[in-house]
Amino acid sequence: MTIPDKPFHEMTPAEYELTAHSQAVPKWSILxxxxxxxxVSTICRYGxxxxxxLARVWGVNLSGSKIVVAEGIVRRRDVRAALSWETENxxxxxxxxxxxxxxxxxxxxRPWLNRRDLAALLIQWRCEExxxxxxxxxxxRHELLIMRAARAGLTVPRNNLxxxxxxxxxxxxxxxxxxxxxxxxxxxxxxxxxxxxxxxDAFLRWIRxxxxxxxxxxxxxxxxxxxxxxxFWRTVQEAFAPAEIPPLFASVE
Numbered sequence: 001m002t003i004p005d006k007p008f009h010e011m012t013p014a015e016y017e018l019t020a021h022s023q024a025v026p027k028w029s030i031l032x033x034x035x036x037x038x039x040v041s042t043i044c045r046y047g048x049x050x051x052x053x054l055a056r057v058w059g060v061n062l063s064g065s066k067i068v069v070a071e072g073i074v075r076r077r078d079v080r081a082a083l084s085w086e087t088e089n090x091x092x093x094x095x096x097x098x099x100x101x102x103x104x105x106x107x108x109x110r111p112w113l114n115r116r117d118l119a120a121l122l123i124q125w126r127c128e129e130x131x132x133x134x135x136x137x138x139x140x141r142h143e144l145l146i147m148r149a150a151r152a153g154l155t156v157p158r159n160n161l162x163x164x165x166x167x168x169x170x171x172x173x174x175x176x177x178x179x180x181x182x183x184x185x186x187x188x189x190x191x192x193x194x195x196x197x198x199x200x201d202a203f204l205r206w207i208r209x210x211x212x213x214x215x216x217x218x219x220x221x222x223x224x225x226x227x228x229x230x231x232f233w234r235t236v237q238e239a240f241a242p243a244e245i246p247p248l249f250a251s252v253e
Contacts (some may be wrong), residue, residue: 003015003018003019007149007154008021008142008145009145009146009148009149009150009160010156010157010158011142013135013138013139013142014058015099016138016145017134017135017142020136020140021141022115022141022142023134023138023141024141025137026041027031029050029138030043030050030051030053030054031053031054031057031096035077035080035081036081038073039074040067040070040071040074040075043070043073043074044066044067048066050211050235051066051069051070051073052069053140055072055073056075056136057133057136058072058129058133058134059076059107059129059135060072060073060074060076062132073138073249075105076106076207078105079102079105079106080126080129082102083106083122083123083126084126085100085170086122086123088116088119088120088123089119089124090120091118091123091210092115092118092119092120092197093120094115094118098114099115099118100120102120103118103121103122106122106125108121108122108125114195116198117240127165137247142160143161143164146160146161146163146166147164147166147170149168149170150166150167150168150169150170150172151169151170155189156168156170158182160215161180161182161198162180162182162183165180166180166244167182170207173239174222174238174239175239176232176236176239177191177220177221177223177224177231177232177235178221178234179220181239184220186194186212187216187219187220188216188219188220189211190213190216191210191214191216191232192236193215194206194210194213194231195232195233195236195237196236196240198233200230202235203229203233204228204229204233207225207228207229213247214229217232
């Protein structure tokens with residue numbers, strides 16, 4: 001794919017990922033730390049949100065304390081470093097116990113695979129992880145560009161706004177079952193309006209009496225009516241709930 005000649009905020013994520021800009025990170029970012037400099041103490045100098053962002057890039061479990069997540073990042077770095085110069089042939093010559101430990105640390109261990117197949121799986125995982133990390137960084141950069149462009153009053157393609165759950169002003173949209181509200185309203189406007197305006201019991205009766213309109217909800221998500229519509233009604237109510245009163249005005253009746 002060639003890089004199109006247009007502003008970054010008009011590019012699709014795939015187009016933007018091809019640009020050098022998509023991988024540039026500011027010096028203050030946790031992503032600016034070189035992997036060979038990783039240590040638990042170095043990573044933990046940053047806030048928990050930054051550590052989780054780095055963990056997402058490295059494909060590490062985000063649950064647990066900041067120290068636990070940082071330890072997972074360092075282990076994953078060690079695995080990637082150990083595989084950086086390996087090939088299927090060199091890996092397949094390693095003992096089964098060594099391959100098992102590497103595969104377990106990578107999270108791809110399959111006990112039924114022989115050594116050569118396990119070696120091939122590890123090489124494939126290494127390549128996929130490199131590509132996935134690039135996409136994660138590019139996606140985060142692209143989202144920020146889209147938000148800033150919209151807030152600056154520039155014209156941003158609707159698909160880009162919806163992809164990141166933003167409205168035309170660059171603000172976060174409410175989501176309906178993980179789908180931005182603007183996109184959900186395009187496919188199921190009547191069902192959303194009914195869930196917003198009716199009580200729970202009345203909405204459940206509406207679902208039964210309007211099967212065609214209710215069926216449009218499957219375009220938002222499969223199995224969305226598995227509980228009869230209770231979860232969907234609750235999600236819509238939360239999406240349209242008024243914003244919390246700021247502390248400055250909390251005591252005003």
